[in-house]
Amino acid sequence: LKLLDIGAGEGFLLRAANDFGWKVKGVDFQLEPCLAFNEAMAEFFEVANPMEFLENSSSIDEKYDVVCLQNVIEHVRDPEALIRLAKKHLASDGCLFIQVPNDFSDLQKFCMDQKFISEEYWVAPPQHLSYFSKESLENFLKAEGLKCHDFFSDFPIELLLCGNKDNYISDSSLGPIAHKSRVLLDNEFFNKGVDLYINFYRSMSHLGLGRNIIAIAKRENISGKKDQ
Numbered sequence: 001l002k003l004l005d006i007g008a009g010e011g012f013l014l015r016a017a018n019d020f021g022w023k024v025k026g027v028d029f030q031l032e033p034c035l036a037f038n039e040a041m042a043e044f045f046e047v048a049n050p051m052e053f054l055e056n057s058s059s060i061d062e063k064y065d066v067v068c069l070q071n072v073i074e075h076v077r078d079p080e081a082l083i084r085l086a087k088k089h090l091a092s093d094g095c096l097f098i099q100v101p102n103d104f105s106d107l108q109k110f111c112m113d114q115k116f117i118s119e120e121y122w123v124a125p126p127q128h129l130s131y132f133s134k135e136s137l138e139n140f141l142k143a144e145g146l147k148c149h150d151f152f153s154d155f156p157i158e159l160l161l162c163g164n165k166d167n168y169i170s171d172s173s174l175g176p177i178a179h180k181s182r183v184l185l186d187n188e189f190f191n192k193g194v195d196l197y198i199n200f201y202r203s204m205s206h207l208g209l210g211r212n213i214i215a216i217a218k219r220e221n222i223s224g225k226k227d228q
Contacts, residue, residue: 004064007072011038054085063091070099102213103131147220153210
């Protein structure tokens with residue numbers, strides 16, 4: 001199996017896939033984060049603007065079983081163009097792994113209504129230019145000729161905002177405590193078994209919970225729309 005990780009960052013996904021015997025390639029603006037955390041993955045890493053890499057005609061000949069866009073599309077000016085380019089690198093039955101922040105969610109609205117938070121802290125231009133929920137991500141991908149076959153989320157850290165106005169948003173010094181709670185609980189969930197862990201976060205995504213939403217999508221020809 002072949003993995004292309006766009007926005008590979010520190011190289012953790014590359015290392016995990018490589019450990020499973022996959023052929024891996026990572027692309028990002030800088031190599032230094034990968035060298036700091038997963039130096040052995042540097043040989044599979046290309047330093048490049050991800051959009052320019054995807055546009056490069058010589059690289060389109062290489063097809064991948066999985067193309068990963070993990071917290072990438074919310075940053076780019078033209079997410080539609082990015083998805084279309086990523087599709088060109090998919091093998092015939094390949095899938096896109098797309099992770100985006102879960103923003104303007106019902107839980108965030110609830111925290112605002114209950115005055116646990118006083119601002120829409122997730123709105124963060126110019127770092128984040130696009131905002132997604134599970135439903136809007138599915139609609140966005142469908143418009144680009146992709147069908148979502150599965151959804152997951154990750155730990156719903158914003159639950160820790162509920163019930164107290166003194167929280168990691170109102171007081172940034174509480175951030176490390178919230179993060180430690182997230183790590184401890186997430187590891188405990190994982191220790192119950194991989195299948196239970198995955199199904200737990202699959203259910204969370206359908207409830208609209210989770211700091212991030214993950215979609216697994218494949219090409220789908222839509223009547224009247226050219227598959228670009």
